[in-house]
Amino acid sequence: MKERAIGIIFTLLGLVSVLFVLLITVYLIVSGVPAIGEIGFINFMFGKVWRSTGSDPQFGILPFILTTIWGTIGSLIIGLPIGFFSAVYLAKMAPKRIRDIFVVIIGVISGVPSVVYGLVGMLVLVPFVRTVFNLPDGASLFASIIVLAVMILPxxxxxxxxxxEAVPKDYEEASLALGATKIETYFRVSVPAARSGILTSVVLGIGRAIGEAMAVMMVAGNVANMPSIFKSVRYLTTAVAIEMSYSSGLQRQALFSIALVLFCFIMIINGILMVLRRENKDA
Structure with a gap:
C-alpha cells in the first residue's frame, strides 16, 4: 500500500511537471506567433536590423540568432574538451585527495550565481581583452565566449x-588483462561505456550556454551587431532581458517571439542529442 501511494505521488508530480512545460509552450506560442505574423517570418528571422523603438521600428533578429549560435559553439569548443579531460583525470588518474579537493571546488563553482561570473568578467576579463587586443571596448563576443566556457565547466x-565512475571496474580489469595500457583502457573502454552520461553533460552544457542572460549581458556589450569576434553583440536571451521592462505593443510581442525562437532552438538541440544518445545506446 505504501509503495503504491508513493508511486501515485511521483506520477502526479511528473504529470505536474509535464503540465507546466505544456503551459509554458502554449503561452509562448500564443504570445509570440502574432508578432511573427505581423512582422513577417522572413523579415523577423532573417532581418539584420533590430530597432524596436522610433518612428520606423524594425524587428530583424538574425544578429541575435547568429550571435547565440556562435557564442554557444565557441564556448563548447573551449569548455567541452577541458571539462571532459578534467573529468577523465579526476575519475581515473588523480590521487584520492586531489580528486576530493577538486570535487568540492567544482561543487562550489557550480553554485556561484551567474551575476558573479558576469561581474568578474566585466571587471577583469573585459579590460584584459581591451588591453591585449588594443580595442576601444573589450565587451565583445570573445569575452562572452570565455565567460560561457567557464560557466559550463562545472x-x-x-x-x-x-x-x-559508474563504469564497472570489471570492464577496465578485463581490458588491462588483455594487455591494454591504462590510457588505452580509459579512452577505449571507460569513455565509450560512459558516453551516454557524457552526452548528457553536453546537453546540459549547451542548455546553460544558450539560456544564460545575466553574465553575457554584462560582458557582451549588448549592441545589435552582426556577430564578429571583437565586436559588441547581443544574444537572444539578453535581447529579451534588456527590453522587456519598458516594452509595449508590437515590441513586447516581438520579445515573446524571440523567447519562442529560443525555446524552439533548445527543444531541437535536445531532440537531436536524445536521438544520438539512443543510437549510441543501441550500438
Missing amino acids: TVIKVSLTSL
Missing part, C-alpha cells in the same frame, strides 16, 4: 565524472 565535469 556541469560538464560533474556529470561526466559521475558517469565515468
Whole structure:
C-alpha cells in the first residue's frame, strides 16, 4: 500500500511537471506567433536590423540568432574538451585527495550565481581583452565566449565524472588483462561505456550556454551587431532581458517571439542529442 501511494505521488508530480512545460509552450506560442505574423517570418528571422523603438521600428533578429549560435559553439569548443579531460583525470588518474579537493571546488563553482561570473568578467576579463587586443571596448563576443566556457565547466565535469565512475571496474580489469595500457583502457573502454552520461553533460552544457542572460549581458556589450569576434553583440536571451521592462505593443510581442525562437532552438538541440544518445545506446 505504501509503495503504491508513493508511486501515485511521483506520477502526479511528473504529470505536474509535464503540465507546466505544456503551459509554458502554449503561452509562448500564443504570445509570440502574432508578432511573427505581423512582422513577417522572413523579415523577423532573417532581418539584420533590430530597432524596436522610433518612428520606423524594425524587428530583424538574425544578429541575435547568429550571435547565440556562435557564442554557444565557441564556448563548447573551449569548455567541452577541458571539462571532459578534467573529468577523465579526476575519475581515473588523480590521487584520492586531489580528486576530493577538486570535487568540492567544482561543487562550489557550480553554485556561484551567474551575476558573479558576469561581474568578474566585466571587471577583469573585459579590460584584459581591451588591453591585449588594443580595442576601444573589450565587451565583445570573445569575452562572452570565455565567460560561457567557464560557466559550463562545472556541469560538464560533474556529470561526466559521475558517469565515468559508474563504469564497472570489471570492464577496465578485463581490458588491462588483455594487455591494454591504462590510457588505452580509459579512452577505449571507460569513455565509450560512459558516453551516454557524457552526452548528457553536453546537453546540459549547451542548455546553460544558450539560456544564460545575466553574465553575457554584462560582458557582451549588448549592441545589435552582426556577430564578429571583437565586436559588441547581443544574444537572444539578453535581447529579451534588456527590453522587456519598458516594452509595449508590437515590441513586447516581438520579445515573446524571440523567447519562442529560443525555446524552439533548445527543444531541437535536445531532440537531436536524445536521438544520438539512443543510437549510441543501441550500438
